[in-house]
Amino acid sequence: MRLLGILLSAVAILFPFVWFPEIAANRDSIALFSQYMGIAALIGMAIVQLIATRLAPVEWLFGGLDQSYVVHKWLGILSMLFLLIHDTVDAEMNSLGRQSMLEELAETLGELSLYGLLILVVITVATFIPYHLWRWTHRFMGGFFLAGAFHYLFILKPFKNGDPLGLYASAFCLLGTLAFAWRLLPASMRPSRSYKVQSVAQTGTALEITMQPQSRPMRHRAGQFAFVSFAGAEPHPFTISNAPDDSGSIRMTVARLGDYTHRLHRDLREGTNARLEGPFGHFERQSSKHDEIWVAAGIGITPFLAWANDMADDSRKIHLFYCVKSEADAAHLAEIRALAERYANLTLHLHESTQSGRITPEDMLARAGLAAETTVVSFCGPKQMRLALKEGFERLGITGKRFRYEEFEIRTGVGLRKFAAILFERVTLPRGLADRLPR
Template sequence: MTLKPLGLALCALSLATPLIWFPAIAQGRDAVALFSQYLGIWALIAMALAQIISTRLTPVEALFGGLDRAYVLHKWLGIGAMVAILLHDTIDAEMRGLGQETLLVEVAETAGELSLYGLLILVVITIATFIPYHLWRWTHRLMGAFFTAGAFHYLAILKPFDNGDPLGLYTGVFCILGILAFAYRLLPSHLRPSRRYDVTAVTRTGNALAIDMRPNGRGIKAQPGQFAFFQFEGEAPHPFTLSALVAPDGSLRISMARLGDATHRLHHRLQAGAKVQVEGAYGRFNRPRGAKRELWIAGGIGITPFLAWAAAKQDETPVDLVYCVRSADSAAHLEELHTLAANAPNLTLHLHESASAGRLTTEALLDKTKADPRDLHVAYCGPSALREALQKGLSKRGLSQRRFHYELFEIRTGIGLRKLAAHLQKRITERNV
């Protein structure tokens, strides 16, 4: 599961299109300063695209092949924009003969500096994943404000083309779209496409909390394997995979592990009767069509999409569900899973307890399931480290990468600095041995 080529192509085309008009503008101009001007425009368009992706509107997911993939692109567009802005600031973009500087131009220059330093701080907070989520989310809202300052800087400064020229109009449209996207995300949740739910039951299952809820009016439309954003009273919206869907009244269930401050608080205080605002559903984590045999691998709370898949399974395709937990006592919905395995056609449940059996390896996985990787379609939901190990091991044994499906469920991710540091340390250690 990767980003759709169409979405990537449209982004690349949007960023490259300004180059069409630069040859005509370059006549008699400083080429280095013009390059700096292009970097500033590139950064504005990239930030506008990132703002549009953050709206989570339906076309965004359809265009990029899943909201999880779109958010990865959102992150790299932001980082790319930051690099472009720093280069734009470093490389002198000033040109002679553009006109008289006015108070408005001076204010625009100040707005550009404000945008630069503000975005730099916010990008650092974003990729420094050790900074608490609530602080990141609060500061991340300011991205749009600094983008707006950058758009004002672009529109008001002296430049070698007018805002009414093709290049000026093209970039101006992206400025407007980015500001509109920012304004949309500032709307209260009840003014955006979302639904109100009431919590009907809160049940502890293993180390998780199962939360059943019923729509207060019309419910969301969802498929097994999808997730939604849930905003409980007094909390920020968080994404959770739907662990059960109940038709026709639109009731649903999520299952929540204690993985952060918000989930810890909800584990302690959430009760039946609580109000929830639900936005979604999202995701393209669907069962493959025409598979000979399927292998579902769940790590901890990653069991949630497979609960919904198992409940909906009516076909005869053989499926092995391997559920990795520390111990049976910590396993969420274990009794329900045994019932589903007994009732669903050709579904076999394998419980892997790491406390007694150690971490799941590719060898142990194939030994449990007696499966040939060349015949499998694998679906995975759980910790990324285990996913990467199993993906690598199964690939060596003949599994095509296209048949290993997973979602990048972390909305906020770093840029791999820890992995890079670990890799460098390993290489240094190997050389010293």
């Protein structure tokens, strides 16, 4: 992860403190702290909206779109905590005067924004809620941000919108609004490429989809991914499983991992129109003098397939451990075996867990005949397997940048079931409502 994006986000959230000492004269410090929490939440949510645009500068700032989405998730959760503090701590300033109807509307929209965003955060972190429902509800995030921006602009506060602090916070209102508007544009009006499905074929338990460009092709590097929308449906990210070529052809290999991918397996046909956004990602093979171990678990074979198609013979030894339940499940197995025969430095190890159990770092180094001190490991597969292997390789001395992976999970929980339960309770029964219910 590139620290520049995190540093700039932190500075943006903390910068309002520059103006608060001047505002604090003869005012309630607790109420001012609540005011700051509201502004910090607004700035954080504006940055969240910006990350959601997937624009190239965003990926550059955070060191890859996978890392951008990690920041997106945690910054969204942090902003919700700021909002909860802002709402819980008394922010009223009696000396500011009587509220107008517009200001009362702003207060109402602030409450709507708070509870709406909390519901969406709960749906996001509660990963048992179906993906398609999360995708459908997540599009309301920008609308609730707009309600929060309206709340900020028109409520009574201890400074004017034309003051330096007011202009600073208003700039983030504008940034978040523009980012939300960008995401509302049709895919044809954003940087994207028009493709058509050329072929659909089964490979192992996965679906191989090959697409040809209908205009200027998308140029990618081996190991990158793209968001694809078939027949105007919601875009989903998939790794590009072929190496770049002059034709601009794009191949994606899709496993049955949810409702959407099951429908693709069942319904996708040749000739279907597709629109691609990207490419994204920094999971690329790097120049190094070290020998390499590639660990692919299931559909995690896709970036390594692109790497292998883009490589050449050299002195580095490469051992590809392809981990599947059984050989029948392995996608593109014949192609990988042909590549291993073509390149003397590439060795394929097919690991069938139903026969051999779980594979360990010690097993890999022993089977590859490599020393930990001179080996780089690249992994693509499920998170739990990654964490176990990372810990094992660390014990053997393969640490830091010598264990490479891409942490691309658009939607993940936070490991805090109690946090989700608390938010559900708060959203379901707003303050004071429980006391007014008949018993």
